[in-house]
Amino acid sequence: xxxxxTILRTTLLAAIALTLSACGESEPLTEGSEPQLRRxxxxxxxxxxxxxFGGNIIVAGRFDPLERIDGLLALGAxxxxxxxxxxxRYESLARSIALQVVDENNRKVLLSCTPTSAxxxxxxxxxxxxxxxxxxxxxxxxxxxxxxxxxxxxxxxxEALGDFYQGLAYGLTGMxxxxxxxxxxxxxxxxxxxxxxxxxxxxxxxxxxxxxNTTPDAVLxxxxxxxxxxxxxxxxxxxxxxxASSRADHGLxxxxxxxxxxxxxxxxxxxxxxxxxxxxxxxxDAKEQTLRTLTHLLLEEEVDYRDIFTSRKTFISGSLGPVYxxxxxxxxxxxxxxxxEGSPWAGIHTHxxxxxxxxxxxxxxxxxxGQAVREHxxxxxxxEPPGDVDFSDFNNDTNAVNRTxxxxxxxxxxxxxxxxxxxxxxxxxxxxxxxxxxGQLRTMENGVVIDTSGELDGISYSDAVGLGEAxxxxxxAPACVTHRLYAYGTGRSPVPAERQWMAxxxxxxxxxxxxxxxxxxxxxxxxxxxxxxxxxxDTNTADAGSVSAEETQL
Amino acid sequence: MMRLYSAGSxxxxxxxxxxxxxxxxxxxxxxxxxxxxxxxALALSTAAATPTAADxxxxxxxxxxxxxxxxxxxxxxxxxxxxxxxxxGNDEIWWKSLEPGIRDELTNGGEIEPVTGTRRAMSAKxxxxxxxxxAVPTIVEDxxxxxxxxxxxxxxxxxxxxxxxxxxxxxxxxxxxxPDGQPGxxxxxxxxxxxxxxxRDSGYVETNANGELIDTxxxxxxIEVSEVDDRRNDDEVTVRMYRANDIFPKDAQGxxxxxxxxxxxxxxxxxxxxxxxIVDGVLSTDPIEAFLPYYxxxxxxxxxxxxxxxxxxxxxxEDRAKGIIAGYRDIENFWSYFRKGGYLAVTxxxxxxxxxxxxxxxxxxxxxxxxxxxxxxxxxxxxxxxPAFIVRPEDDDSKTxxxxxxxxxTQLAARGx
Numbered sequence: 016x017x018x019x020x021t022i023l024r025t026t027l028l029a030a031i032a033l034t035l036s037a038c039g040e041s042e043p044l045t046e047g048s049e050p051q052l053r054r055x056x057x058x059x060x061x062x063x064x065x066x067x068f069g070g071n072i073i074v075a076g077r078f079d080p081l082e083r084i085d086g087l088l089a090l091g092a093x094x095x096x097x098x099x100x101x102x103x104r105y106e107s108l109a110r111s112i113a114l115q116v117v118d119e120n121n122r123k124v125l126l127s128c129t130p131t132s133a134x135x136x137x138x139x140x141x142x143x144x145x146x147x148x149x150x151x152x153x154x155x156x157x158x159x160x161x162x163x164x165x166x167x168x169x170x171x172x173x174e175a176l177g178d179f180y181q182g183l184a185y186g187l188t189g190m191x192x193x194x195x196x197x198x199x200x201x202x203x204x205x206x207x208x209x210x211x212x213x214x215x216x217x218x219x220x221x222x223x224x225x226x227x228n229t230t231p232d233a234v235l236x237x238x239x240x241x242x243x244x245x246x247x248x249x250x251x252x253x254x255x256x257x258x259a260s261s262r263a264d265h266g267l268x269x270x271x272x273x274x275x276x277x278x279x280x281x282x283x284x285x286x287x288x289x290x291x292x293x294x295x296x297x298x299x300d301a302k303e304q305t306l307r308t309l310t311h312l313l314l315e316e317e318v319d320y321r322d323i324f325t326s327r328k329t330f331i332s333g334s335l336g337p338v339y340x341x342x343x344x345x346x347x348x349x350x351x352x353x354x355x356e357g358s359p360w361a362g363i364h365t366h367x368x369x370x371x372x373x374x375x376x377x378x379x380x381x382x383x384x385g386q387a388v389r390e391h392x393x394x395x396x397x398x399e400p401p402g403d404v405d406f407s408d409f410n411n412d413t414n415a416v417n418r419t420x421x422x423x424x425x426x427x428x429x430x431x432x433x434x435x436x437x438x439x440x441x442x443x444x445x446x447x448x449x450x451x452x453x454g455q456l457r458t459m460e461n462g463v464v465i466d467t468s469g470e471l472d473g474i475s476y477s478d479a480v481g482l483g484e485a486x487x488x489x490x491x492a493p494a495c496v497t498h499r500l501y502a503y504g505t506g507r508s509p510v511p512a513e514r515q516w517m518a519x520x521x522x523x524x525x526x527x528x529x530x531x532x533x534x535x536x537x538x539x540x541x542x543x544x545x546x547x548x549x550x551x552x553d554t555n556t557a558d559a560g561s562v563s564a565e566e567t568q569l
Numbered sequence: 570m571m572r573l574y575s576a577g578s579x580x581x582x583x584x585x586x587x588x589x590x591x592x593x594x595x596x597x598x599x600x601x602x603x604x605x606x607x608x609x610a611l612a613l614s615t616a617a618a619t620p621t622a623a624d625x626x627x628x629x630x631x632x633x634x635x636x637x638x639x640x641x642x643x644x645x646x647x648x649x650x651x652x653x654x655x656x657x658g659n660d661e662i663w664w665k666s667l668e669p670g671i672r673d674e675l676t677n678g679g680e681i682e683p684v685t686g687t688r689r690a691m692s693a694k695x696x697x698x699x700x701x702x703x704a705v706p707t708i709v710e711d712x713x714x715x716x717x718x719x720x721x722x723x724x725x726x727x728x729x730x731x732x733x734x735x736x737x738x739x740x741x742x743x744x745x746x747x748p749d750g751q752p753g754x755x756x757x758x759x760x761x762x763x764x765x766x767x768x769r770d771s772g773y774v775e776t777n778a779n780g781e782l783i784d785t786x787x788x789x790x791x792i793e794v795s796e797v798d799d800r801r802n803d804d805e806v807t808v809r810m811y812r813a814n815d816i817f818p819k820d821a822q823g824x825x826x827x828x829x830x831x832x833x834x835x836x837x838x839x840x841x842x843x844x845x846x847i848v849d850g851v852l853s854t855d856p857i858e859a860f861l862p863y864y865x866x867x868x869x870x871x872x873x874x875x876x877x878x879x880x881x882x883x884x885x886x887e888d889r890a891k892g893i894i895a896g897y898r899d900i901e902n903f904w905s906y907f908r909k910g911g912y913l914a915v916t917x918x919x920x921x922x923x924x925x926x927x928x929x930x931x932x933x934x935x936x937x938x939x940x941x942x943x944x945x946x947x948x949x950x951x952x953x954x955x956p957a958f959i960v961r962p963e964d965d966d967s968k969t970x971x972x973x974x975x976x977x978x979t980q981l982a983a984r985g986x
Binding site: 292293296336342343 | 815818819827832960
């Protein structure tokens, strides 16, 4: 039966592809992959709470970390579980949020109805609130069963506590510990081609988390409900609307935060004796500088993606001014700034964020920087080092002979087991050695002038700015962001059957002058982005809108 | 955490959904990269191994921020400049004036230190009716203040004379010689304060004031040297001093970071322009009337210097310029500092009445047209600066005086004084 289904699907795909190709250039047909079940990331959770209940609701809690898979935490979210301990934390957090939502100040603006008595249950008012909020939390309208469940919980709570709002907080807590909130559960439906696609609400959710990194808004949910997202015009209308919003900046910033491994800023520390200027404000602003730069260049100016490696345009805050030695017209805020021609700063890889993040606490690391460029910007995996590597020569900064990192790495690479990988990383990282471990400029190391020359995949350069130009010319750079963006949006790595589709996307990206907004549009308006293989039927799996026994017991 | 967006709620009942993010939106409005009005700081030393702003900044301006400001006091190892010892402290005079019974009461029978807490204020209030003798220094008569009797001092020759002659702007006084032998140095402020504990090395008054400057970022002085063509030798530059409107950014060890940006405070009166020159890396200026912000020992004050000039070694160290600011300081302006805090006499160990009398006796500048008595003390302040960016409002021309000797009355009127 399975074999027959597979044969039929393959035949069908081939037939459709043949038909389409005869009509001229069109996207290659794919069958996609199974729908994803993705745990909300911490940022998605926080953004959702902010957007549903307002920014004054404090989300004070810890979230379990996600595993980075194929270069993205977003892919780790697709295989993330919730442990019993984590569920307890979610519950505590949900309770805290719910109590804030119903407190005397917030209830006035967040509840559109007033109970007949604050000391008693009022199912009508509770239902109105639950219906309104539940749509955003579950990213679809609540089913009747769900509606009844949370209304009942709220009413029971109100009766037990003699307080309508306290009862409502219980109902809200129940919704926020439901897997229907904590997980994005994508639903497949048949399409007109005989294949399968995501249903409207799943499309809306994918769109919203890709473009805004938050739950869908009312307009998007309305569009899903009306079936507009199943038409190209409807999708395009929503895409244009969402990209025009400043939330698109946030969405793209979230993507690059993931792609560049910026979550590590939360734990980044530098030795204050060696780098006294690397204070907390600098750490926070360094990250934001790069994200602001990226969103501005790619969404505001709509430059060629590859220009992010060469552009001297950026943003500077009061905290970053002393680090870059740049005047800031308002030391309490941010200002756009363009480093002068000939400056050592051009491209995001020269930013303080990149230099400091991919260094050791007390010194720079050409290897870590080179690895970061290869893995994060070019999507080239560097193998893990062997377990028995002797780092003593490299770590000996006081070596009288090998006084620079370059000299120490040459000595280190005499070991054949190390040389292969270091050859891929070190020439890149050594170009950035004029930035110390905290990203500050220097020209010498231990009294020796730093040599920043190198070569990347056949292109030679003399410094980090030249490295940026080499990255600009490297075909792996735009291909990398194409793959990462698609994987980020779908929650999975492209499958082998999508090779043709990915090549098509890359080609389209190039045709549009490597404009990221065009790449997003191509992706979002495609069929491939929503194409799924329906999961094998499991009679034990509950329907998405049904109410589980566990939930009933809440 | 990203700080790009403000809150907006999808179910917010009082406002439309999707409020634009004010911070980001506001930034978008002036997203167009513009030419900075800020002044570029130049490196202080060409020998520095670290690339400096000079390498990437072509502005012709040197920006500096003062991080250390002390009255210039020359001290010898064995205190030869003070052969009669240090000034008698306010407490000593106060304590001696108390009846034994009161001393017992204040010290719990000698068990506790006599001058702490509230007794600090009490000790200064020893006028006949409890007046603060620092606020009203003529209300009691104390033993004479002990002053410097040495011949060496830091400072400048403000009156241009090498002898004790008078001029229309000065009264007769003894000159000093600098440690490196320059004669004719006028520094009666040193003569007044040099033998008082609070102003000597590690003395509480100035050490504490400098600590407060760094801790509170109040009273920050900015120095802007513009029209610089050659930072080692330039025969014509313009120097202005401002009050900063921003705080000191500091590193993990509490040191002020170089190359920070400071906006200029828009209080009128600051920013008079002085003509200057740079010779072998040393900046010097012609005299101007200047007001400098000052905060220390919990008191806001202001230094008013007439005929102020500056001598600053721009290459003193790799990252610091050092030098002196000298001029005639009006006695009443000087005394306003003590009027705000009688405790200075306690922590600085001197008698306000004694010092006030001595200040008038030593005054050597700006004679009163009616009495002929001088009203100002020749003074010198030792400063250290680090590189900074000085950010002026785009329309600052109207707020910055081009005059080098604008009448004081005009300036004070502009300041509402």
